[in-house]
Amino acid sequence: MTLNSLTIAEARDALRKGDFTAEDLTMACMTAMDAGDALGAYVHKTPDLALQQARAADARLKADDAPAMCGIPLGIKDLFCTKGVPSQAASNILCGFKPEYESTVTAKLFASGAVMLGKLNMDEFAMGSSNESSCYGNAVNPWKVDDRLLTPGGSSGGSASAVAADLCLAATGTDTGGSIRQPAAFTGIVGIKPTYGRVSRWGIVAFASSLDQAGPMTKTVRDAAIMLGAMAGHDMKDSTSADIPVPDFEAALTGDIRGKKIGIPREYRMDGMPAEIEKLWNDGTAMLRDAGAEIVDISLPHTKYALPAYYVIAPAEASSNLARYDGVRYGHRAKLAQGDGIVDMYEKTRAEGFGAEVQRRVMVGTYVLSAGFYDAYYNRARKVRALIKRDFEQVFEAGVDAILTPATPSSAFGLGEMANADPVEMYLNDVFTVTVNLAGLPGISVPVGLDAKGLPLGLQLIGRPWDEAGLLNHAHVLERAAGFVAKPEKWW
Template sequence: MSLNELTIAEARRRLRAREITAAELTEACLSAIDAAGALNAFVHHTPEIARGQAAAADDRLAAGDAPAMCGIPLGIKDLFCTRGVPTQAASRILEGFRPEYESAVTQNLFDAGAVMLGKLNMDEFAMGSSNETSVYGNAVNPWKVDGRPLTPGGSSGGSAAAVAADLCLGATGTDTGGSIRQPAAFTGTVGLKPTYGRVSRWGTIAFASSLDQAGPMTRTVRDAAIMLGAMASVDPRDSTSADRPVPDYEAALTGDIRGRRIGIPREYRMEGMPAEIDALWKQGASMLRDAGAEIVDISLPHTKYALPAYYVIAPAEASSNLARYDGVRYGRRATLAAGDGITEMYEKTRAEGFGPEVQRRVMIGTYVLSTGFYDAYYNRARKVRALIKRDFDQVFAQGIDTILTPATPSAAFGLGAMKDADPVAMYLNDVFTVTVNLAGLPGLAVPVGLDAQGLPLGLQLIGRPWDEGNLLNHGTVLEKAAGFVAKPQRWW
């Protein structure tokens, strides 16, 4: 096994035992990245930074001062501000932007000794489910069928592809409606969206502020627990950051779920659900039952309204957040003609700088917030969101510990497959994931099997608020029972 194929947990053990060095581990990943240009996962390379951080990590290891992530090479989604390193949110409008500050997440990881290999591809401003809206071009799934390039999912597609292809040991992602969990399911990796407020949003470029949450993307559930422990923190700079201590998530992985109650929501049995997804869901429930859990049918009656509510709330918040990109202070500014004023500068800069999907969502968001439509759309969607949250609260109040659902309605589809389709067809990829964001809950995608074409399929576990430890413990039981070890055949 090459060093870049190690899990975080195994690399940590070997680093602490001085069997390998952080420098050797980093070089193995940098070589893998250099050989994987066809995946278009890494879009800003930072080998000098990586080597410097690896040397510093080796010094800490030698001194016996080695936090959990010390010397672990990671990829950072292009949504996280990184001091002095291009941060574009995969958009032309932020061309040339190099922040003078570090996001809370990257600072926490660096404080824990992590190594940044570079910035990862994503959908523009995290708006998309296939990584096809990026100014850098498509990220490509390392899994292939019949030679067809497949989507790695979105918006954290570069993160998912990089982890699945062993270019890094873990990666940061963000999840606004499923953007960690859907790509994880499409690539056979693990993706964790924490409780809203568990991880600081400070220095993370905003899409929809009441929904965005950063989380880890890794090869195993244990790795996700280790990485979340380093990412999470209380942060006074983020008004939504929860003033709660960060538990030892790894210590929660006992593998014992006897007596736990797992809910199976009947509303997630969507019409037209592929038989393979339904069979996998039933198989997952059997695995958890065999481990001693009780499987309980539950109802989340407002689920059917989740997607429409999400696609009112998220664009509304996006239109507000993206109003700051105007060509005045930073990023791209359009070339102006003689006589053009500030209004023309705004219009031309935004027309050049934002891609079609971002423009579409900004226009929808501006419409639903406009006079005469605010109550009809935005306020109504907020009321629906409260009902969706209440559904979950009632289920957890009845003693349900965790909820099991599919992660996605299908396996990875071909790049370009949705190009001429109604945008709503793409939005349906989030059907199983958006409820978790609307309710602010933690969600975990775990790879469980392969479909008939040999592509990975994942299941989703939804936890109680602030109960990531128990959620991860259920995930590790599911992971062990499924025994998913499949890897994409190397073609890149």
Template structure:
């Protein structure tokens, strides 16, 4: 069968060029967990030819758009997998409101967090592509019966009177000075464009990352239970007389990579009888508090929220070791709150690091407010004037 989002794109006349690399089962932030091997970014540091990650999990999509292999690509975002690679690769990536795009035909990672979205060169292209991808789908029970506005028509660039919040909790201890400077510059650009920029508080942000890395693996352990070697897919070669349990164990050990096995095991652990209340239930309570933080901020008159998209520019392949998964998980520190709350958010390229790599800013919008969010992003894009392109080496 065909996924709904690709079927919708085809129906609008899109030309599909092929499939792109990504982290295995969307579990990763660098494409280094891909069973095909990692994807290289078209970008390079000044004076350093080491291959860099394009980000992940939708790293192949980001690299292809940044390298001019295509005008746009689809991605999915469970905890930042559209926005982080977009920021690393100097392109635009929007994660829509949960339920805006159908999940039908997309391999599920964490069903309450996953959302498909476009990755493009410009905000206008993202608006055009999102309109084609979005819409209710009766085959996906989480697809919302919301009208799809003309997102492109909303791109006036006029953000006068918009209230943009800047959350103090995102200014983390040890935040890179160039990320902090980029954020301050983004704040100034939006203010110069006529927005009212105000400080806001999202007090439960500090608990988002641990809550996410309990909830997402828990849902993944359930979703990936179907890959057991019985009905379809890989089945491990076993000697005659092997039991069904041995077949399950061998097939799943052989068929899943190390990071997928790690997350499935974490998920099974936190859902087990002795730990459900201590971990999973508590994480869901934290999720509700994070959602409430956003609701209260928006109810107080804030229209959108400005944050960094990533805590650093792209890193080299192999630079963040697989023996330290927490270091890799920290790439999601600015993005996971959006998925936990089900909100739309967009990453816009807004500057270059000292080493000549793209840096992105994130704008978070109100539920179903993609049209206004895209216009905010359009104003930021015009003010930033990001025109850098990677030097062609491929």
């Protein structure tokens, strides 16, 4: 087994025993990273910083002052601001932007001794489900079953690709409507979106501020527990960050869920659901039942309104958040003709800097916030959101501990296959995941099996607010029962 294919837990234990150094581990990941350029996962490599951090981690390991993440090489999604390193959110409008500050999440990871290998590809401003809207070009799924290049999912496509291909031990992702869980399912890895407020959003480029949440993308549930512990915690710089103690998530992985209630929502049985997804869901249900959980049918009646409500609220918040990118203070500024004024500069800069999908969402958002349509669209969507949240509250009040659903409506599709489709078809990739963001709940995607073509499929578990510990334990049981160990064959 090569060093870069280790899990966080395996690497942590081996580093503490002195089997190899953090520098050895980082070098192995950098070799894999350079050999994996065909995947388009890394967009800004930081080898000098990585080696500097690895040597500092080795010093801490020698001094017996090593937290769990000490010496662990990570990829960081390009949405996280990293001091002195390009942080573009995969958009031309932020070309050349190097922050003078560190996001809270990366600061916490670095304080725990983690190593940054580089910045990872993503959909522009995190808007997309296929990583095809990036200014850097597509990220590619390392899984390949025919002559097509497949999507790794989005928006955290580079993160998913890098972890699945062993180009790092783990990666950061962000999830606004499924952007951690959907790419995790498409690439056969684990991705957890924590409760809204569990992880600070400070220093993460905003898409939709009431929905965005950062989380880890890892090879195993145990790794997700370890990394989430390092990322989570109260932050005075983020007014939505919750001042709630962070439990020991790894210690919660008892593997015992006897007597726990698992809800199966009838509204998630969509018309035309592929038979493979249906079977996977039934198999996952049986695995949890065999582990001693009680399976109960539940109803989330407002689920059918989740996708339209999400695609009103998220673009509305995006149009507000993206108003700051105007060519005045930082990033790209359009070349102006003689006689052009300030308004011309704004218009040309935004037209050149934003890609088509971002422009579409900004226009939709501006429309639903406009005077004549605010009540008809935005206010109504907010009311629907409250109803969706109430559905979940009632289920949890009735004693349900977690909810099991599919993670995605299909396995990974080919890059370019949806290019000419109705945008709504692409948006349907989020059909099982957006409710979790609208309700602010924790959700995790766990790889459970392969489809007939040999591509990974995942199941999603949704937990009670602030109960990431319980959610991770349920996911740990599901992971162990499924025994998913398949890896993509190296073709890149």
